[in-house]
Amino acid sequence: MTDQSDIFAPLRRHAGRPPRWKRAPEARPRQILEAAFRIFGTRGLHTATLEEVAREAGISKGTIYLYFPSKADLFSAMLRARVHDLMPALQPSGRVPHGVRAQRQLALLARRLHRFFRTPAFLNVYRAVIGEAAAFPEAAQSLYREGVLPANRRLAEFLRVGMDAGEFRQVDPLIAARAFVGMLQIFAISQGLLGGQRVYPMPESRILNTVTDLFFHGLLAPGQRASRTRGTP
Amino acid sequence: MTDQSDIFAPLRRHAGRPPRWKRAPEARPRQILEAAFRIFGTRGLHTATLEEVAREAGISKGTIYLYFPSKADLFSAMLRARVHDLMPALQPSGRVPHGVRAQRQLALLARRLHRFFRTPAFLNVYRAVIGEAAAFPEAAQSLYREGVLPANRRLAEFLRVGMDAGEFRQVDPLIAARAFVGMLQIFAISQGLLGGQRVYPMPESRILNTVTDLFFHGLLAPGQRASRTRGTP
Amino acid sequence: MTDQSDIFAPLRRHAGRPPRWKRAPEARPRQILEAAFRIFGTRGLHTATLEEVAREAGISKGTIYLYFPSKADLFSAMLRARVHDLMPALQPSGRVPHGVRAQRQLALLARRLHRFFRTPAFLNVYRAVIGEAAAFPEAAQSLYREGVLPANRRLAEFLRVGMDAGEFRQVDPLIAARAFVGMLQIFAISQGLLGGQRVYPMPESRILNTVTDLFFHGLLAPGQRASRTRGTP
């Protein structure tokens, strides 16, 4: 297990329900935010009660109000915190790849992204943000500004390198990057959130192969064409 | 007002004291569903009140219960009805294109889809379904089964024709179709629901051109390649 | 089956759910009252709805209002009607007994009364009247005045005959009569309404024998004593 995959460590911290800390005022906000994420993530903003959040955090209801002025504030603080925590997962391995075959790089990236999008941590945040986007436009925007955009810029940077190297055609890298993400995300969401998995299961390998193949060839510069392998049969 | 207008006299019978309500049992369900869509769509299932829905429908609260057994039932009936209403928009022009330049066809389709996804009607349904997917799994699944899948099959059919004609490479058409949709949807959602439009506006033409270009080239059979021009203009 | 036992005939009239009379405005009030008795009797005034009453009567809700100004009025009309219908059952066989042995007479009377009190028709009225006595004091009083008092007077008359004949001691016949009724009623109510039957079943014969024996000996004139048989062992 690499460092990378540990970005969800905070989510797992309480897996075994530790003996409730009686004195840890500095840790409270985070402790509450994490409980809030687990409860809001699974039950939704309105269905969840602060009583549940408090119980999950191992504290009492009133204590929440010592750190957050209202349920709504707790909810958007939780979203901000989660977006912040989830960010690293969207960074294409930190360093821009070089030397390795570009398609292989894309394939690796696709797998990382797809797996991340299928994660309950991501799906729950997605559901929460989309579901309450109208009620919390600032939260949605901040997720866009601090989550979507930066991650997208990283990915675009990666693509631009390929374009500058002549391997890829020149297309708007920001748009291409988001399109790539969209191709993967739609599977995660329709299969994971809409219950598609049970209605019409799709093997991950086939999804990843097809998407990577399509995107890679869509991007490929004319001269590079000969070197490619065949798509998914 | 001329004599002419007196042919409407029978309709004015109660002009002085209009009837408190009108009988319209056949029209009620649709009338309520549409009000429900407007209210639930903008305010969300939990924030919206049946009082609001009733007011929007121009009826009284109790009347809703003559047609729907509960708020939750009204909500999912509304989703079903909307999915049903939205379906036609997803059908690619009815007949499968042939002979015409495939890229042009894709471009037209992309524009149709993208515009549809940016529609408040779609975005509101999307938000409602995603936001309440956990609470209404059947609704989410039925949207998947009756909305996503059939639309996807149409599009896949369209792509398969191109593959069979040798214009496109052989890839899994269902996956390719959904990936295409994903590329467009992610823009509609991030720009329309997450407030991206205000944070980082993107001209529709650029989105459509890039996406169409990427997807078309990603699909293009090797032999067809020569005839293509470069990326986004 | 004697005439006597047919006093509940009205209650049985609809047992087989006859084809709803479409034209019988004169019969409506009684038809509604009977449905009301069945519904109110089993479900109680507040739990029962006019919808149920209407359905039971085979008419529509609005029609009830053509005959009764309100639910409360229907309820007390129903009570009055029932009390009126139940009265005959309380008359000690119509004619004052003579010649037969007095104890045998009492025994027959006790059985008639006890069986009547165990009847759902009686228990439901009792429950309804007692339960709503505070809300419908007039109904309760009218039941007292028109049901309890007259029936009691009949019974007292029966006892007085025995006293005048020297068979019974001279005691207040009205009080004695009601006490006799009370001895029987308490079994019917505790066993039938409070669920005593399931908790602690008591054979009717033992109840009747003991009660009759006690009351008869309680009433017996000193000189008559020798002739009596032994009580229940």
Add this chain to the structure above:
Amino acid sequence: MTDQSDIFAPLRRHAGRPPRWKRAPEARPRQILEAAFRIFGTRGLHTATLEEVAREAGISKGTIYLYFPSKADLFSAMLRARVHDLMPALQPSGRVPHGVRAQRQLALLARRLHRFFRTPAFLNVYRAVIGEAAAFPEAAQSLYREGVLPANRRLAEFLRVGMDAGEFRQVDPLIAARAFVGMLQIFAISQGLLGGQRVYPMPESRILNTVTDLFFHGLLAPGQRASRTRGTP
């Protein structure tokens, strides 16, 4: 106000702005049950509102739900509590009498019972239980099991002593006991609940004398007979 009274100064700390509510978690259940009894007892289960109960208890509506899960639960808890509270009143003087004149004993007991049955506390419970026996069969049964039966056994024990002593004839003591109670209860109920008191008042002394006399003679062993005087004085 003297200096003396200043020892209470600490208690007046918030005199100017009294606390909106007082903590009294231990006292609440009983406090609520008593308010519930007063309200339900006079207005009935359905007519009474929790708002009224709360006001009567001097607390707010929501507080009730901290102690009772629903209105129905409060109602049956109230019944249970009342039955429990009422029990002592039904115990015949604690020790079984002996040697004293049995009729005098019975007379005393009759008066105790009759007075108890005429008590609003009893009449209200009776009305509540009878009125809702169908909706709360468990409550009715528990009243039977925990109220009626034990009280009856005590009384039966009392009678059995007399039988064993040869003063009373051998009859089923449980049935005789309940019959005795029934003779008294019917007056309390018809006069107290059905409004008989206003329609046809009966002096308590006459009721008690007659009933006691009847029952005593009904029970008396043949040999004991000579010592008795005639009926109601």
Add this chain to the structure above:
DNA sequence: TATGAATGAGGTTTCATTCAT
């Protein structure tokens, strides 16, 4: 700092009653 008892506004739901047809 932390608690949890208490509050009360607000929402869903029911149903007696009305009234156009």
Add this chain to the structure above:
DNA sequence: GATGAATGAAACCTCATTCAT
């Protein structure tokens, strides 16, 4: 006379929020 769609007041119940301890 009969219907049944429509109404809206009222009641139960929940839960975010407050605050004495």
